[in-house]
Amino acid sequence: MDPRQAWKEYLRELCFSSNDSSDEEDDLFMEGMRAWQADLEESERRPWGGSVRGRKRINRYRLEGHMRLFNDYFADPPMYLDYIFWRRFRMKRDIFLKIVAAAEEKDPWFQQRRNAAGELGLPALQKVTAAFRMLAYDAPADSLDECLRLGESTIIESMRRFVHAVVEAFGDEYI
Structure with a gap:
């Protein structure tokens, strides 16, 4: 038997064999179980992934990363001086x-756009800085x-x- 199916059966037995709880608690528990079962069945229908209820959204942290990068190197005046940037x-x-x-x-992927939810995506400055840091420090992505x-x-x-994009933009001039 599939472990998920076994878990469902166990919870079903637990729900219907409990005589110690009140009707209100039983209704609340059953409502939670129905929601859990619906989520489980929905996740089984979409094996490719997609949005997951309750998953932490990290857009705010991405914005913090961009603001830190901008303030450190590109604001007027920047936190770090020219020789440190160099x-x-x-x-x-x-x-x-x-x-x-x-x-x-050269590549529209670098342009900052809004997603389907209307939130701003990543700015080009952040994406290009990641590529430069990988090149400059020979650093792994993680x-x-x-x-x-x-x-x-x-x-x-x-x-x-x-x-x-760099080869397309500057290849004729420098290669």
Whole structure:
């Protein structure tokens, strides 16, 4: 027997064999069980994933990551001075911003857009910074998720698309 089915049977027995609880508690428990069973059946119908009820949303943390990045390096005045920017990215700030603009122009994935829920997506500055950090420090993607507040898969996709966008934008001139 499937473990989920066994669990359902156990809970069904538990629900109908309990004589110690009040009718109100029984109704409340049964309502919770119906909701749980509906969620379970729904998850079995969509094996590809999708939204999960109760899952923590991280959009707020992504925004915090972008604000930290912006305030540290691109605000007026930035927290870190030009020589620290140079040391961390191995280029001047204006060249970095020129590359960000070129990536946005060549690949629409870098452009910040709203999702289906109306929330803003990730800005190009955050995505390009992830790619630059991977290149500059030879760092794995999962080591960057804490400071930039991006998921590992997003960082890898940023790197892949960034390389293509830079070659397309600057390849004729520099290669």
